[in-house]
Amino acid sequence: MRLGASNRQIWRSGAIGPSQLINRMKLPMTDQDQAPGRRTAKAPTIFDVAKQAGVSIKTVSRVVNAEINVRESTREKVLAAINDLHYRPNTAARVLSGKRFYVIGLIYENPNEFSYVQKVLNGALKACEAGGYTLLLLPLTLPNPDLIQDVRRFVSQSRLDGVVLPAPIGDFTSIQSLLTDLDIPFARIAPRMSLADELSIHCNDEQASFDVTQFLIDQGHQRLGFIKGDPIHAATAHRFEGYLRALKANAIEYHREYVQDGQFSFESGGSATRALLDLRSPPSAIIASNDDMAAGTIFEARERGLRIPEDLSVVGFDDTPIASRIWPPLTTVRQPIVEMAEALTGLLIQKLRGEPVDSSERLFACHVVTRASTGPRLVN
Amino acid sequence: MRLGASNRQIWRSGAIGPSQLINRMKLPMTDQDQAPGRRTAKAPTIFDVAKQAGVSIKTVSRVVNAEINVRESTREKVLAAINDLHYRPNTAARVLSGKRFYVIGLIYENPNEFSYVQKVLNGALKACEAGGYTLLLLPLTLPNPDLIQDVRRFVSQSRLDGVVLPAPIGDFTSIQSLLTDLDIPFARIAPRMSLADELSIHCNDEQASFDVTQFLIDQGHQRLGFIKGDPIHAATAHRFEGYLRALKANAIEYHREYVQDGQFSFESGGSATRALLDLRSPPSAIIASNDDMAAGTIFEARERGLRIPEDLSVVGFDDTPIASRIWPPLTTVRQPIVEMAEALTGLLIQKLRGEPVDSSERLFACHVVTRASTGPRLVN
């Protein structure tokens, strides 16, 4: 099931654009690779390539770095030699000599629920491999009073060219200004802000929340409980807005008491649910802003002997592993995190290479995954 | 609750032993770090330190690398200069010049349940940071026909000094022989094999399984179902052995039909449970070899209207996030994964530095975490 996306442009693909040919090439295995001990078998250097191609090392360098002003015929000669010798530029030498480090940092929150980070990691890793960059990790425990210090140390000691900031790290303006001050490009998984040249990717959280709310309304639910997430995540506000918009679109009155605060944790989902179910007229459906809280909702409802979905429909967000491992399996909203992270990291690499980066808004579509935790309203 | 550990030596601590002072130092922030744009503010080099200390650069290099044959007074002078200038050796130059890369690879299975990898990652990252190494990641999807090729490419293209192999990757002998051929040191989370100088750390899986089985027996259970895990994991066999030993120790007859195969997945836990509950005399307690399967067990039991733990006690292994997010919360076995990974990576770094490595068996203790999914036997 794939509910309608928003009317804004949906941007996809992890294409990285033209550039360094070498880094792209997935070289075949060679005898040299196979030789026991890379410490003995010497890898070919730029000199070997230059000699074989009959040009200077500088020209080889130009070809490798996709610089302009190389005759097409020359480029082909060099490329052939590179292929012949299975040449790969030595990163240490490049770094030592040039101004770039070929390293991208990924700063993430180190939470209990790791599936989001896992997906981001997979996407970023893929883009880095494709682009010839190395990915370095900085796990952060929040809240962290030394946040800025830690980030600063990471950036300066690890010699980073750029940084990827997934949610919620990408929402910290303090980190953004630090990186701006340090003149380090960064890319965020977050709704874009003012800057025209900023790098960011996000998904239509608000729309997804609207969709899932509408889905419940279509099943006959009118009393809709909503459990907010940790306000530190920008998504928390967007999801709430989507809920509100759906209410309005269906002329359902907004009741303040149907909305509870949570912190994205299992426990907070439970206590919010307790408050909701204690109402004189409790909701027949509860929208939790993530799956952990939805699991808490199910837990709490079960404690009270409520049947799901007969007595209470429950939906979550994020389609984390737990969503399909609890009973009943959760109806939830899935984001294409891996693709988003890959695309985002690709954008950052483009920028680091000085390639032009499309400045239009980059928006991915979420969609509702329907499972057994939701059903038509049966109670009064 | 902490059930008895085995009688073998329990090894702990992430201590790394004497060595490179520089990499250890967590340098304070300096004006230089703070200066906007590390591209402009030049970092001090070995020459600056040498001049300030009044020695040659080679002597500085010796101090930094903790080489022998440096007079104590000289070492102190150099150290003082290093501190003064906030000097840190340039990795690119070190790599280019020397024979080491200061990079450790982590090869892991990229599963749905990521919490194990997350913990390993955290531990390895910590040790790498302390030791001045960079951690590079290779996620692998299993089964993978190109396994060896992928690993080979990773090792040779990423210029690794050593590799960390968590479970189940550490159980692949093909990878071990490849790395041995390539002359790349590696360290495994796995029971040790024959080699005396191998690097490995593991926990007492067999004992933990014995303990949890004994725990159930103590609660009055006699008909104990057991769901095996994926045979690719060495832990699968050990956990089964612990179960068998506990049966024997309590003079409970072993029934083949009480043991079902699983693959560590939620689904396989469900179908194994179906088979167990279909028996004429179904078990009153089920031991699943991991939490996902235990969740499947709970799911299936619920489908049949069984109450947990009144009608059926359930235990899992690993204390993954799901264990505390389902109803009822799972009694399970927790391993100190983060500590194990940190210690293991520390050992690898020691070896890479040529320091002596303690060759005794390194064993960590697991323990049973008691939650609501288990209780005394009530049914006949």
Add this chain to the structure above:
DNA sequence: TGAAATAATGACAGCGTTGTCAATTTTAGG
């Protein structure tokens, strides 16, 4: 066709370390 402008290529000096090997200082032993 010739001169100026432009495109293409190359020579060479770093980049900041470590390895090698020689030089110097200190220690030990008579």
Add this chain to the structure above:
DNA sequence: CCTAAAATTGACAACGCTGTCATTATTTCA
């Protein structure tokens, strides 16, 4: 106090690449 051995220190050449700037083709335009 002298000598050999051992400990300590230093000079300098790599390491493999990129940046700078000079040089050499090629094209353009009058």
